Amino acid sequence: MKNSKLVPYYILGSGSISCLSDLIFRRKSANKDDAALVIIDHFFEGKNILNLDFLAAEDLVMWADTREEPSTDYIDTLIDLVRNKNIQPSVVVGIGGGSTLDIAKAMSVMLTNPGKAQDYQGWDLVKNPPIYKIGIPTIAGTGAEFTRTAVLTGPVKKLGINSDYSVYDQVILDPELLKTVPKEQFVYTAMDCFVHNCESLLGMQNDAMTIALAQKSSDMIKEVFLGDMDYEKLLVASSMGGLAIANSNVGICHPFSYGLGYVLGLHHAFAICVAFNQLGEYYPEVENFRKILKKYHIVLPKVIDNTITDDQLDHMAELTLMNDKPLSNAFGPEWRTVFGKERVIELLKRM
Amino acid sequence: MKNSKLVPYYILGSGSISCLSDLIFRRKSANKDDAALVIIDHFFEGKNILNLDFLAAEDLVMWADTREEPSTDYIDTLIDLVRNKNIQPSVVVGIGGGSTLDIAKAMSVMLTNPGKAQDYQGWDLVKNPPIYKIGIPTIAGTGAEFTRTAVLTGPVKKLGINSDYSVYDQVILDPELLKTVPKEQFVYTAMDCFVHNCESLLGMQNDAMTIALAQKSSDMIKEVFLGDMDYEKLLVASSMGGLAIANSNVGICHPFSYGLGYVLGLHHAFAICVAFNQLGEYYPEVENFRKILKKYHIVLPKVIDNTITDDQLDHMAELTLMNDKPLSNAFGPEWRTVFGKERVIELLKRM
Numbered sequence: 001m002k003n004s005k006l007v008p009y010y011i012l013g014s015g016s017i018s019c020l021s022d023l024i025f026r027r028k029s030a031n032k033d034d035a036a037l038v039i040i041d042h043f044f045e046g047k048n049i050l051n052l053d054f055l056a057a058e059d060l061v062m063w064a065d066t067r068e069e070p071s072t073d074y075i076d077t078l079i080d081l082v083r084n085k086n087i088q089p090s091v092v093v094g095i096g097g098g099s100t101l102d103i104a105k106a107m108s109v110m111l112t113n114p115g116k117a118q119d120y121q122g123w124d125l126v127k128n129p130p131i132y133k134i135g136i137p138t139i140a141g142t143g144a145e146f147t148r149t150a151v152l153t154g155p156v157k158k159l160g161i162n163s164d165y166s167v168y169d170q171v172i173l174d175p176e177l178l179k180t181v182p183k184e185q186f187v188y189t190a191m192d193c194f195v196h197n198c199e200s201l202l203g204m205q206n207d208a209m210t211i212a213l214a215q216k217s218s219d220m221i222k223e224v225f226l227g228d229m230d231y232e233k234l235l236v237a238s239s240m241g242g243l244a245i246a247n248s249n250v251g252i253c254h255p256f257s258y259g260l261g262y263v264l265g266l267h268h269a270f271a272i273c274v275a276f277n278q279l280g281e282y283y284p285e286v287e288n289f290r291k292i293l294k295k296y297h298i299v300l301p302k303v304i305d306n307t308i309t310d311d312q313l314d315h316m317a318e319l320t321l322m323n324d325k326p327l328s329n330a331f332g333p334e335w336r337t338v339f340g341k342e343r344v345i346e347l348l349k350r351m
Numbered sequence: 352m353k354n355s356k357l358v359p360y361y362i363l364g365s366g367s368i369s370c371l372s373d374l375i376f377r378r379k380s381a382n383k384d385d386a387a388l389v390i391i392d393h394f395f396e397g398k399n400i401l402n403l404d405f406l407a408a409e410d411l412v413m414w415a416d417t418r419e420e421p422s423t424d425y426i427d428t429l430i431d432l433v434r435n436k437n438i439q440p441s442v443v444v445g446i447g448g449g450s451t452l453d454i455a456k457a458m459s460v461m462l463t464n465p466g467k468a469q470d471y472q473g474w475d476l477v478k479n480p481p482i483y484k485i486g487i488p489t490i491a492g493t494g495a496e497f498t499r500t501a502v503l504t505g506p507v508k509k510l511g512i513n514s515d516y517s518v519y520d521q522v523i524l525d526p527e528l529l530k531t532v533p534k535e536q537f538v539y540t541a542m543d544c545f546v547h548n549c550e551s552l553l554g555m556q557n558d559a560m561t562i563a564l565a566q567k568s569s570d571m572i573k574e575v576f577l578g579d580m581d582y583e584k585l586l587v588a589s590s591m592g593g594l595a596i597a598n599s600n601v602g603i604c605h606p607f608s609y610g611l612g613y614v615l616g617l618h619h620a621f622a623i624c625v626a627f628n629q630l631g632e633y634y635p636e637v638e639n640f641r642k643i644l645k646k647y648h649i650v651l652p653k654v655i656d657n658t659i660t661d662d663q664l665d666h667m668a669e670l671t672l673m674n675d676k677p678l679s680n681a682f683g684p685e686w687r688t689v690f691g692k693e694r695v696i697e698l699l700k701r702m
Binding site: 001002003004005006007008009010011012013015016019170207208209212215216220230232233235236237239240 | 352353354355356357358359360361362363364366367370521558559560563566567571581583584586587588590591
């Protein structure tokens with residue numbers, strides 16, 4: 001039976017990021033030569049949003065380039081950069097969205113394990129305990145702060161490092177940080193959480209805990225987006241959604257988003273929204289999703305237009321249909337009998 | 352700001368108690384002389400419910416006497432028993448209700464810390480890391496499996512050992528175990544959780560996380576008790592209630608239950624039900640609570656009858672009014688101006 005790993009410590013509240021200096025200091029105090037490695041989404045570079053004046057001379061700040069989803073090569077490059085500086089961090093901090101949080105997870109693992117990041121894509125392949133790590137989400141909805149997956153694009157496959165060793169030791173949930181996010185990205189990312197809640201709840205691989213978490217997360221997202229926005233509540237909804245999906249599975253929408261994302265280079269959360277918008281036959285919550293977009297004056301563009309070739313469509317359909325686990329979760333193990341390529345292309349054409 | 356500790360691992364599902372042997376084995380394998388200390392509610396003694404055949408000769412089983420709430424003296428006695436056997440357990444297991452789970456928590460701490468259990472009643476007084484511990488609730492509602500409190504009656508006060516070191520390292524949630532509980536105790540204990548959810552939600556010391564957890568826990572308890580019973584769902588509701596109350600606070604009902612419990616020797620969960628039943632002016636959920644009792648054909652007896660002396664009433668009122676933190680949570684720091692002894696005695700007389 002599954003032994004589910006939880007993040008052992010979290011701090012929640014406005015201004016809670018101010019606790020970071022003390023948390024870093026306590027990890028370092030045992031050995032004064034220790035350094036902190038702080039990985040921050042490049043979005044914050046040159047902006048006066050995060051105060052990191054407390055960092056010491058030996059600490060290393062890296063700005064994570066998140067324009068594309070993180071690759072295993074990118075992790076290897078960053079690890080080489082750290083090793084060339086001859087420091088062995090005693091604490092790794094990730095501050096940003098899902099990509100940045102995943103980069104920090106992967107680095108905490110790769111700093112103590114030999115070989116390349118691609119060697120650890122899969123399940124429970126990490127051997128050595130990682131560096132202690134702190135995750136600070138600056139956007140709500142990815143759930144990355146509470147999951148054991150560091151999603152990486154590898155030379156062969158897009159597949160996460162899935163290990164108890166990739167779970168954060170400490171999470172800081174500061175709702176003030178959410179106020180820095182541009183509107184579209186803010187809504188798309190929250191909808192990513194809303195969608196994986198729907199997929200989990202209508203799937204077959206869940207239990208009483210994941211159901212309770214996904215239901216509450218979903219209810220709270222509707223409350224804040226259709227009622228009054230409450231950033232702290234949204235962060236909690238995202239955390240609960242992350243915990244739910246970490247122990248259940250996605251369904252029909254995520255496979256489409258992988259195809260759209262890979263062939264058209266769409267950002268994950270945007271691709272999720274484009275796909276989900278056309279999956280009302282499977283997910284009744286598409287109705288509330290559309291209400292939310294309308295309230296926020298967001299009109300989704302059509303991404304499959306007459307510039308898309310038949311080859312591209314075929315490729316996207318193939319990539320969608322490669323997702324055996326999510327599609328089994330949605331339709332059962334015999335999913336191929338009810339969900340074939342023709343149907344996928346038909347749906348893609350509406351997106 | 353508060354750094355909230357979570358149980359880092361949980362296993363959920365029917366039959367999950369079968370994972371215990373493997374979990375114990377893995378903790379012991381590093382040192383073959385290690386022993387496991389298994390503390391089980393005496394209710395299970397001589398009954399053929401739990402299969403512990405996998406335990407080795409060096410392991411120690413202790414049957415916890417839970418007829419009275421655990422005292423600091425009782426912990427000290429058990430610790431002496433373990434020490435006299437010349438074993439230093441590498442894993443402590445608690446199997447039972449709230450009292451047993453609290454005894455195991457306290458013992459995991461006292462096995463590695465000098466002095467007596469009463470020295471650690473309070474907040475964050477434990478210095479040395481405890482023995483690794485596994486908690487297995489056999490009744491739903493106490494939430495003890497997810498909190499950092501080991502409630503103990505001391506020579507001076509009834510006060511918990513409250514420490515991150517008293518949090519379980521591993522919890523096993525097996526709904527099959529709940530089926531062994533007698534009906535009244537089953538309902539009273541679940542109602543204890545229902546009540547602390549109400550107290551938390553109508554109190555002032557909560558945040559978006561504790562609100563979400565207490566709301567969901569409360570909803571699920573109503574669903575299983577007023578709809579169809581689902582033991583796994585009830586265990587999850589109890590876990591969420593435990594997490595909520597661990598990071599918020601009780602209100603008016605728990606102070607009454609302490610007075611009733613101390614003077615009349617009532618069991619905690621029963622005292623909670625007796626008190627809550629008369630607090631409808633403060634808690635609208637008393638209506639649903641009464642529906643649940645009715646559905647389960649439970650009629651609460653009147654405990655304050657004409658055999659109770661004025662001195663006893665006065666003592667109960669004094670004990671109720673000693674609870675500054677819960678009453679501040681319910682009414683604000685100026686609670687004494689709206690909730691005095693006369694009012695408390697008036698309410699007690701109805702119970």
